[in-house]
Amino acid sequence: MFVPTLMGQCTPEQQAYWLPRALDMQIIGTYAQTELGHGTFIRGLETTATYDPETETFVMNSPTLTSYKWWAGGLAKTVNYCIVVAQLYTKGVCHGTHPFIVQIRDEETHMPRPGVKVGDIGPKLGFNTADNGYLGFDNYRIPRDNMMMKNAQVLKDGTYVKVARHGKATYGTMVFVRVLLVNEAAFNLAKACTIAVRYSAIRRQCSPDSEGSELQVLDYSTQQHKLFICIATAHALQLNSTWLWKTFSDTLAAIKQGNVDTLPELHALSSCLKALSTADAASLIEQCRHACGGHGYMMSSGLPYLYAFVTATRTYEGDYTILLLQTARFLVKAYEQVEAGKPLTPTVSYLSQAFTGKKLPWDSSPDGIIRAFQALAAGKLSSTVKSLRKRLESGLSYEQAWELSTIQLNGAAEAHCRAVMSQNYKSEIERLTVNSSPNVKLVLQQLYKVYLYYWALERTGDLLLYTSISESDIFELQLRYEGLLKEIRPNAVGIVDAFDLRDEVLHSALGSYDGNVYERLMAEAQKSPLNAEPVNQTFHTYLKPMMKGKL
Numbered sequence: 071m072f073v074p075t076l077m078g079q080c081t082p083e084q085q086a087y088w089l090p091r092a093l094d095m096q097i098i099g100t101y102a103q104t105e106l107g108h109g110t111f112i113r114g115l116e117t118t119a120t121y122d123p124e125t126e127t128f129v130m131n132s133p134t135l136t137s138y139k140w141w142a143g144g145l146a147k148t149v150n151y152c153i154v155v156a157q158l159y160t161k162g163v164c165h166g167t168h169p170f171i172v173q174i175r176d177e178e179t180h181m182p183r184p185g186v187k188v189g190d191i192g193p194k195l196g197f198n199t200a201d202n203g204y205l206g207f208d209n210y211r212i213p214r215d216n217m218m219m220k221n222a223q224v225l226k227d228g229t230y231v232k233v234a235r236h237g238k239a240t241y242g243t244m245v246f247v248r249v250l251l252v253n254e255a256a257f258n259l260a261k262a263c264t265i266a267v268r269y270s271a272i273r274r275q276c277s278p279d280s281e282g283s284e285l286q287v288l289d290y291s292t293q294q295h296k297l298f299i300c301i302a303t304a305h306a307l308q309l310n311s312t313w314l315w316k317t318f319s320d321t322l323a324a325i326k327q328g329n330v331d332t333l334p335e336l337h338a339l340s341s342c343l344k345a346l347s348t349a350d351a352a353s354l355i356e357q358c359r360h361a362c363g364g365h366g367y368m369m370s371s372g373l374p375y376l377y378a379f380v381t382a383t384r385t386y387e388g389d390y391t392i393l394l395l396q397t398a399r400f401l402v403k404a405y406e407q408v409e410a411g412k413p414l415t416p417t418v419s420y421l422s423q424a425f426t427g428k429k430l431p432w433d434s435s436p437d438g439i440i441r442a443f444q445a446l447a448a449g450k451l452s453s454t455v456k457s458l459r460k461r462l463e464s465g466l467s468y469e470q471a472w473e474l475s476t477i478q479l480n481g482a483a484e485a486h487c488r489a490v491m492s493q494n495y496k497s498e499i500e501r502l503t504v505n506s507s508p509n510v511k512l513v514l515q516q517l518y519k520v521y522l523y524y525w526a527l528e529r530t531g532d533l534l535l536y537t538s539i540s541e542s543d544i545f546e547l548q549l550r551y552e553g554l555l556k557e558i559r560p561n562a563v564g565i566v567d568a569f570d571l572r573d574e575v576l577h578s579a580l581g582s583y584d585g586n587v588y589e590r591l592m593a594e595a596q597k598s599p600l601n602a603e604p605v606n607q608t609f610h611t612y613l614k615p616m617m618k619g620k621l
């Protein structure tokens with residue numbers, strides 16, 4: 071995040087000075103925005119940067135314990151520079167949060183600079199190869215030029231000058247990383263389902279009839295139900311990630327031309343896609359672990375590490391709930407645009423059907439299910455807006471009415487995102503397989519149907535509310551879904567092999583290409599320090615005295 075922020079928030083002159091040093095690893099930096107007391111609410115950050123025109127410096131301060139920077143990766147012992155997000159004061163006026171480049175350690179000795187307090191925040195659920203740290207300032211001065219001045223400047227005399235055309239230019243790095251995290255979610259979920267599917271083909275457990283041999287657990291319908299949605303979701307996230315990256319690139323190009331019109335839609339899309347992709351990936355990686363029984367709980371399976379790494383992405387770079395609420399904010403505005411007869415941007419154009427007042431006729435084809443997801447999203451948004459307006463009419467303020475409606479707002483945002491993801495998934499598969507062999511087309515279509523049927527069956531309640539789906543339609547869809555799992559089974563291992571993930575990348579005794587699971591589990595077990603000697607010294611210090619009643 072250090073380098074992308076230098077690129078996005080520095081003037082060309084500042085980039086010319088800082089980027090070569092950062093890219094050449096002459097300096098190592100991190101992005102320190104979150105504090106002990108605030109992570110979500112950026113406007114509530116307490117670290118201050120007060121401009122002193124006498125010395126043309128900013129005085130950095132941590133006025134309270136909760137103002138200490140907390141969490142930044144590499145902050146504890148690795149970096150010697152930080153991008154610090156602080157409340158900018160000049161001429162006695164606070165201009166809100168701005169980014170500053172701050173040297174925190176000496177480039178030769180690596181000692182913390184005087185006025186800088188830095189350390190490690192301690193063990194975490196995962197990410198323990200990263201030294202996430204804390205950082206406090208005590209009247210620590212930095213040169214005026216260390217304010218990142220692309221979007222705002224402070225002149226030598228302390229005059230504040232706003233440069234950016236849109237109010238959230240300083241939030242740009244977060245959008246960039248959120249876009250990247252969708253790809254990260256796809257990649258890590260692909261690893262987990264490769265491990266779990268390969269292991270499920272090796273693992274034999276239980277014999278339905280007493281004479282027969284034990285079945286591969288991958289033959290069980292419940293195992294296919296656990297795992298094939300993981301494969302389909304890895305594909306869905308990868309294709310949505312590629313689509314989002316193009317949307318991001320197009321928006322950035324437009325902003326460079328001075329056109330910020332598509333930024334709100336990009337913020338809404340990157341928010342909900344980052345939220346759903348990281349939450350889906352984390353829960354499905356856990357589902358892959360469940361599918362591997364006790365051996366899935368071994369660190370040598372690779373699955374606990376994957377879960378610990380990915381579940382953090384649901385929180386950092388914008389908490390799941392917070393980001394869905396950002397998308398909801400955009401959707402409510404889109405709803406109002408439909409009411410006003412104004413045109414809608416492409417990803418919300420389906421909202422016009424929220425005003426038909428009729429249930430969408432159920433159609434179980436892939437396109438029909440995607441239309442049903444859109445009708446569901448439009449319907450949930452419509453009922454959410456009705457709740458919001460009912461509360462406003464009762465005399466509540468907009469903020470109060472909004473807060474009371476946030477559960478429904480989050481549901482509407484999640485439904486919108488599922489509709490966008492489903493639409494992108496199917497259309498990208500069709501675009502990419504135009505020249506593919508019939509077999510490849512068949513398999514990839516089977517997978518996106520798994521995705522569509524799975525989520526339709528997960529959302530039957532909402533479909534009953536907003537479409538004409540009947541009880542028998544639901545029963546028929548369940549049977550069709552279960553039949554589809556059996557069609558995919560023969561290709562399951564080949565499909566995960568197609569992720570082409572090397573053993574060194576999987577780090578898994580269960581998922582290695584050669585399938586020698588039991589030999590690898592035993593080999594990993596031998597690495598346990600407890601196997602260094604036949605009798606551990608704790609027998610003599612604790613167990614034996616206890617057994618002799620001497621403890």
Ligand SMILES: CC/C=C\C/C=C\C/C=C\C/C=C/C(=O)SCCNC(=O)CCNC(=O)[C@H](O)C(C)(C)COP(=O)(O)OP(=O)(O)OC[C@H]1O[C@@H](n2cnc3c(N)ncnc32)[C@H](O)[C@@H]1OP(=O)(O)O
Pocket residue numbers: 071101103104109110111112113143237238241242244245247250251254333334337386387388389392396399400
């Ligand atoms: C590639 C990575 C691979 C693996 C990972 C490996 C390493 C990485 C590990 C860890 C890195 C983690 C780093 C971090 O976590 S950095 C800290 C991240 N912190 C956050 O994300 C904080 C989340 N909070 C916010 O973004 C804002 O506080 C929030 C948007 C919630 C509210 O902001 P604010 O109160 O200022 O705005 P609002 O009043 O809600 O909205 C005002 C207005 O602005 C628009 N808006 C808000 N944000 C953005 C944005 N980012 N871009 C564009 N527009 C934005 C918002 O829509 C409103 O517009 P309008 O409705 O028109 O008024």
Ligand SMILES: Cc1cc2nc3c(=O)[nH]c(=O)nc-3n(C[C@H](O)[C@H](O)[C@H](O)COP(=O)(O)OP(=O)(O)OC[C@H]3O[C@@H](n4cnc5c(N)ncnc54)[C@H](O)[C@@H]3O)c2cc1C
Pocket residue numbers: 100101102103104107108109110111140141142143197202382385386387388389390391392
């Ligand atoms: C592994 C990891 C690495 C990180 N790396 C960095 C880094 O390098 N740099 C950096 O600056 N930060 C980093 N962070 C911090 C991260 O950005 C924050 O943890 C994240 O933004 C969430 O903020 P928070 O911790 O304050 O949670 P909070 O916002 O306090 O969330 C707590 C609960 O409150 C809820 N909540 C909060 N506000 C609202 C609201 N308005 N409405 C409804 N519910 C609300 C949340 O949904 C959540 O359920 C990292 C975090 C982790 C876990």
